[in-house]
Amino acid sequence: MSETRAIPVNTPSRSYEVHVGRGLLASLGALVAAACPKVTHVALISDSNVAPLYAKPVEESLEEAGIAVTTLTFPAGEEHKRLSTLGDILERMANAGLTRSDAVVALGGGVTGDMAGLAAALYQRGIQVVQVPTSLLAMVDSSVGGKTAVDLEAGKNLAGAFLQPSLVVADIDCLATVSPGLLRDSCGEMIKHGVLADEKLFDELQAAPVCTPGFDPDKLVGIVARNVEIKRDVVDADEQERGRRQTLNLGHTIGHAIEAASDFTLGHGSCVAAGLCCVARASAQLGWCSPDVATRIVDCVRAYGLPTNTDIDHATLLEYAARDKKRRANSVTLVVPTRIGGVELRKVSLEELRHVIDLGCGE
Incomplete structure (x- = not known):
């Protein structure tokens, strides 16, 4: 069995550890008790897909550690990541008698982590949250860094708050129940991290796609941990996304537009991968990176069977990109690759963004 990796995160608002390993759900109670010593009651929040798989062992582990558990589930799917679902969760937390000294445990993928994290941020003006990601995407990205949100009709993640978790526990064994398609989709964010900060990771991901059946789970522990370290380094330097943390949005300006235009x-991860390829192609044509950089990115994304482009019309993409929460007045901060392992921030007008979309998207 692989060794568990404990990765420290130190932000201005909170310091905590991200544990990455195998068989960690059984020791979750002890980990929570150590990280949150005053907590005696938690709301275990999960969705209708994940709860039947993992809620019981998590409940047992927490109860063995002397922590009472109230399990709250909601319907699975991005379409339920809404204020109405959040309101229902908050009402149920109040009915369960949770106090300010209690905590939320988020068990599931990115939607659950976002929903439960925002519930913790709002309940009694903020209680602790423990993130227990069960999808690869949540393990390498959304569970770390403190972003929480729900979607509005106008766009994705437009209502949210920052709340750093008190603990993150990523049990690689949970990926055994993730469908091959969802596992492949999650790799879009991993490829993004390689382009962003680590050429060695990028090369490793391209050489042996982690979504290949039978991929060594012990090796995956190390790859997930490296992704967490990359995000950790950025979040430690810029918790509130005022500067460097914006680089984590590589591929997201166009990717989020694709995601919203497809009605989710x-x-x-697929949308981020497509957005990454689109901005790389445009960057190569505009002289922001070499053509070889764009070619390597597209080839890596293609090796994972992820989309490298979009057939959504450009006017629609611009409309959704203009609604993005990263927009400031009539400009958007676009993250562009300069090399494999390095990016830069470029403030572009909406007209310049239209040109980027024209150059990078479609045939």
């Missing part, structure tokens, strides 16, 4: 029928 396409996976987030």
Whole structure:
């Protein structure tokens, strides 16, 4: 069995550890008790897909550690990541008698982590949250860094708050129940991290796609941990996304537009992968990176069977990109690759963004 990795995160608002390993659900109670010593009651929040798989062992582990558990589930799917679902969760937390000294445990993928995290941020003006990601995407991205949100009709993640978790526990064994399609989709964010900060990781991901059946789970522990370290380094330097943390949005300006325009029928990682390829192609044509950089990115994304482009019309993409929460007045901060392992922030007008979309998207 692989060794568990404990990765420290030190932000201005909170310091905590991210544990990555195998078989960690059984020791979750002890980990929570150590990280949150005053907590005696938790709301275990999960969705209708994940709860039947993992709620019971998590409940047992927490109860063995002397922590009472109230389990709250909601319907699975991005379409339920709404204020109405959040309101229902908050009402049920209040009915369960949770106090300010209690905590939320978020068990599931990115939607659950976002929903439960925002519930913790709002309940009694903020209680602790423990993130227990069960999808690869949540393990390498959304569970770390403190972003929480729900979607509005106008766009994705437009209502939210920052709340750093008190603990993150990523049990790689949970990935055994993730469908091959969802596992592949999650790799879009991993490829993004390689382009962003680590050429060695990028090369490793391209050489042996982690979504291949039978991929060594012990090796995956190390890859997930490296992704967490990359995000950790950025979040430690810029917790509130005022500067460097914006680089984590590589591929997201166009990717989020694709996701919203598809009415969220396409996976987030797939949309990020397509957005990454689109901005790389445009960057190569504009001289922001070499053509070889764009070619390597597209080839890596293609090796994972993820989309490298979009057939959504450009006017629609611009409309959704203009609604993005990263927009400031009539400009958007676009993250562009300069090399494999390095990016830069470029403030572009909406007209310049239209040109980027024209250059990078479609045939």
